[in-house]
Amino acid sequence: MPTRVELFCFCVFVCSVSADYWSERDAIIAKEQTRSVGGHLRLTDREEKVNKILMRYKYKELDDGLVHPKNFLAGQHFFNAKKEIERSKVFNLIKKLPKGASLHSHDMGLVSFECLYNLTYKDNLYVCTNDGPYRLQFFGDKVDKDCDWQLVSTLRQSNSSFDCELKKRLTLVVDDPHVAYSTLNKVWKAFEDIFVAVTGLLGYEPIWREYFYEAMKELYEDNVKYLEFRGILPQVYDTNGKIYDPFEVVGLYYDTLKKFMEDYPDFQGAKFIYTPYRKLDNKTIQDHIVIYEKLKTRYPDFIAGFDLVGQEDAGFPLTSFINELIPMQQNGTPFFFHAGETNWQGATTDLNLLDAVLLDTKRIGHAFALVKHPEIMKMAKHKDIAVEICPISNQVLKLVDDIRNHPGAVLVANDYPVVIAPDDPTFWGAKGLSYDWYIAFMGMASRDDDLRLLKQLAENSIKYSATTTSEKNDMFQHWQEDWNRFLDEVLKEENIINCKCNSIRCQPN
Ligand SMILES: *[C@@H]1O[C@H](CO)[C@@H](O)[C@H](O)[C@H]1NC(C)=O
Ligand SMILES: *[C@@H]1O[C@H](CO)[C@@H](O)[C@H](O)[C@H]1NC(C)=O
Ligand SMILES: *[C@@H]1O[C@H](CO)[C@@H](O)[C@H](O)[C@H]1NC(C)=O
Numbered sequence: 001m002p003t004r005v006e007l008f009c010f011c012v013f014v015c016s017v018s019a020d021y022w023s024e025r026d027a028i029i030a031k032e033q034t035r036s037v038g039g040h041l042r043l044t045d046r047e048e049k050v051n052k053i054l055m056r057y058k059y060k061e062l063d064d065g066l067v068h069p070k071n072f073l074a075g076q077h078f079f080n081a082k083k084e085i086e087r088s089k090v091f092n093l094i095k096k097l098p099k100g101a102s103l104h105s106h107d108m109g110l111v112s113f114e115c116l117y118n119l120t121y122k123d124n125l126y127v128c129t130n131d132g133p134y135r136l137q138f139f140g141d142k143v144d145k146d147c148d149w150q151l152v153s154t155l156r157q158s159n160s161s162f163d164c165e166l167k168k169r170l171t172l173v174v175d176d177p178h179v180a181y182s183t184l185n186k187v188w189k190a191f192e193d194i195f196v197a198v199t200g201l202l203g204y205e206p207i208w209r210e211y212f213y214e215a216m217k218e219l220y221e222d223n224v225k226y227l228e229f230r231g232i233l234p235q236v237y238d239t240n241g242k243i244y245d246p247f248e249v250v251g252l253y254y255d256t257l258k259k260f261m262e263d264y265p266d267f268q269g270a271k272f273i274y275t276p277y278r279k280l281d282n283k284t285i286q287d288h289i290v291i292y293e294k295l296k297t298r299y300p301d302f303i304a305g306f307d308l309v310g311q312e313d314a315g316f317p318l319t320s321f322i323n324e325l326i327p328m329q330q331n332g333t334p335f336f337f338h339a340g341e342t343n344w345q346g347a348t349t350d351l352n353l354l355d356a357v358l359l360d361t362k363r364i365g366h367a368f369a370l371v372k373h374p375e376i377m378k379m380a381k382h383k384d385i386a387v388e389i390c391p392i393s394n395q396v397l398k399l400v401d402d403i404r405n406h407p408g409a410v411l412v413a414n415d416y417p418v419v420i421a422p423d424d425p426t427f428w429g430a431k432g433l434s435y436d437w438y439i440a441f442m443g444m445a446s447r448d449d450d451l452r453l454l455k456q457l458a459e460n461s462i463k464y465s466a467t468t469t470s471e472k473n474d475m476f477q478h479w480q481e482d483w484n485r486f487l488d489e490v491l492k493e494e495n496i497i498n499c500k501c502n503s504i505r506c507q508p509n
């Protein structure tokens with residue numbers, strides 16, 4: 001039998017050891033929390049109140065998901081979850097939240113699918129339904145002979161299954177994506193076929209303007225006030241036979257932007273990243289670089305920089321063009337390279353990440369494979385290179401299935417300069433930025449990551465945009481006003497809801 005004194009000593013020992021254990025444990029948790037994106041921010045009183053509301057919604061969805069994994073939306077394929085996401089309270093709060101800037105999307109995939117599809121109702125639109133992808137094209141009096149072009153409006157009337165077929169050809173959305181797209185190459189094939197189909201639709205001069213205007217409007221309505229997008233500057237045409245060259249195409253963007261900013265004076269602007277196709281030979285790339293230089297001279301405040309586009313694994317790596325890219329780097333060209341959008345660790349395309357970083361890219365598109373490269377990761381952070389994470393794109397294009405396994409979670413946990421972007425929302429049925437933000441917030445961040453994360457994501461999007469210092473200052477100031485208004489609105493609504501509840505004598509939540 002231990003004596004009383006022995007027992008007492010034992011107890012004190014155990015208790016103090018376990019107290020040490022718990023305090024060490026708490027300290028580590030606190031340290032991890034402050035080191036994640038937004039973790040060092042201090043919230044104001046009003047922000048704290050909004051945060052409580054946000055987190056009440058977030059915890060509810062997470063707790064429900066833990067019991068019924070089927071209900072956890074950020075863990076599912078976006079095509080199956082979208083309708084439910086639209087009912088989520090977290091999502092609806094994110095929609096209202098001023099999100100700053102959208103920094104990664106592409107010329108042909110900027111708008112909602114509904115908006116794109118509406119354009120197929122325009123007069124004089126023809127379709128070529130030969131084998132292979134559909135093609136759409138506007139004609140005046142003279143219709144080309146290279147295909148049996150049929151009027152879309154006529155087909156719609158004469159053939160009841162046509163409309164449905166056309167719709168299918170313009171979207172990746174299907175009921176069962178896991179069956180329809182069994183491999184990454186299959187989904188990329190379908191994706192590239194859509195681009196073939198929409199090029200002639202969007203490339204018609206009046207549509208080109210209307211479409212770009214709508215793109216900015218949809219962002220604006222999603223509380224995004226600035227856009228940086230990539231484009232290949234395809235041939236734009238009209239029905240008089242005029243073909244617009246790349247300079248004129250940029251001119252169309254530019255004029256449309258000016259018009260939009262007259263109509264929406266608090267929109268903060270848009271800039272363009274020239275992004276030729278990555279599967280071209282040296283000579284053609286050189287031609288594109290010449291075009292880029294001239295564009296930059298002609299539209300210095302609109303042209304942001306240079307990138308290459310297309311399925312990375314199927315195109316040429318950056319090293320193929322290194323003789324062209326190094327001189328560009330030396331004369332200060334801002335690069336915004338897509339890199340590491342791959343699961344092939346150690347392959348040449350995976351190492352695009354290294355070349356992007358060595359070439360001083362300002363941001364990396366996707367950087368999906370970055371966390372597998374400790375040295376490149378260190379360099380990227382040291383050079384303060386932002387990472388544009390596109391969660392829905394990565395899932396639809398089959399780099400990751402359940403978003404909770406997205407490597408971006410590691411970057412968020414380590415306070416990398418992360419921004420969240422939509423890539424080509426049209427083709428997966430998203431719109432604006434809110435869907436990607438919701439999925440990142442729910443699926444790529446810690447349970448306790450809160451309003452501070454969202455606030456930091458918005459701030460990052462402004463900080464890492466290709467804007468001048470004075471443009472940035474304006475954007476921050478404007479964003480702060482929107483942010484204050486957002487806080488007011490949420491708090492006001494919450495009060496109204498509580499009052500309503502009281503008046504019918506239910507418990508306020
Ligand atoms: C598409 O067209 C319909 C019918 O004209 C209209 O109600 C709807 O608002 C349009 N949607 C978009 C996104 O433009
Ligand atoms: C109607 O359209 C569908 C889908 O495009 C096509 O498969 C079918 O052959 C068309 N029918 C006729 C009679 O043209
Ligand atoms: C471009 O030229 C370089 C150097 O001659 C060569 O290594 C590379 O493979 C070429 N790129 C392409 C896409 O042909």
Ligand SMILES: [Zn+2]
Binds near residue numbers: 104105106365423
């Ligand atoms: Zn992209």
